[in-house]
Amino acid sequence: MRIIKDICWALLFALVIGGVGFTFWVRDRYVVPILMYHHVGVPSGKWRLNTVSEQSFDYQMNFMKRHGFQVISFDDLITGMKQGQEFARNTVVIQFDDGYEDNYKYAFPILKKYGFPAIVFLISDKVGTPNFLTWDQVKEMEKYGFMAGAHTRHHAYLPRLTLAQAQDEIAGSKKVIEDHLGHPIDYFCYPSGGFTEDVKSLVKEAGYKAAVSTNRGKDKFNVDLYELKRIHMNNTDDRYSGLILWFKLSGYYNLFRHAKEGGGLHHKRFLNE
Ligand SMILES: [Zn+2]
Structure with missing residues (x-):
């Protein structure tokens, strides 16, 4: 016994x-969750998976407001990370990819309503073309806590380009946006999350302070400021009484994600990210 x-x-x-x-x-x-959105509006066609409806977006923002999440700007996140700041466990960053006009039409009024800041990564040479934001819209959004970042000139998949071409996309987009907005652009987003070590070096050389990827690269826990992982937000995240949302906002989502090679095979699914 x-x-x-x-x-x-x-x-x-x-x-x-x-x-x-x-x-x-x-x-x-x-890891402070960086929520990645593309379109906000009516999910349809090839954009269906990258679109969150206006109702769902409002639900997601309202959920964060109701539960006391602290939505901080991308700039506050990076500055804090550089200083080794310990973030409250309910901190969140909101981010948009590509700079679609529907961000202005549908997401902007909702974010304004809740007083949440966000960053939008612009494809510099698409600004002002059909379906994309105009410079005036970007300027107006900037007055209400929106911040602009760069997402290349043509949404090029950088690992496929020569270094000279990649440099033009990376440094070129920074210059175009800075010329239009009249202030420095500090943050970069790899199209489809794709990068290599060389691409990363070009981003640093161009003067960016940080860069975001999708789930590519080996650093799952956002230690490296030049390959920050983001969380893809969906139209269906409010299902199950917000359970999926809790998980995505928890800061422990990355524990369960599968990291891919930075510049690995370019799968069709990621073309629109
Ligand atoms: Zn994109």
Whole structure:
């Protein structure tokens, strides 16, 4: 009998030590979620997977407001990370890819209503063309906590380009946007999340302070400021009474994500990211 009792105590001890160890391990893997949106509007056609309806977007923002999430600007995130700031466990960053006109029409009024800041990564040479934001719209959004970043000149998949072409896309888009908005552009977004170490170096050389990817690159926990992972937000995230949303906003989503090679094979699914 004595031996069984000893085994039980040993197991309990191992469980407690293991539990404490696991808690610390998980704690260190907290990542401030960067929520990635593309279109906001009516999900249809080839954009269906990258579109969140106006109702769903409002639900998601309202959810964060109701539950006291702290939505901070992308700039505050990067500045804080550089200073080694410990972020509150309910911090969130909102981000848009490509700079579609529907961001102005549908997302902007909702974000204004809740007082949430956001960053929009612009494809510089698409600004002002059909379906994309105009410079005036970007300027108006900037007055209300929106911030612009660069997303190349033509949404080129950078690992496929020569370094000279990639440099033109990376540094060129920065210049075009800066010329139009009249202030520095500090952040970059790799089209389809694709990058290589060379591409990353070009981004640093161009003077950007940070860059975002999708789930590419080996750094799953956003230690490297030039390959920050984002969370793809969907139209269906408000299902199950917001359970999926809780998980995505928890800061532990990255624990379960599968990281891919930075410049790995370019799959069709990522063409529109
Ligand atoms: Zn994109």
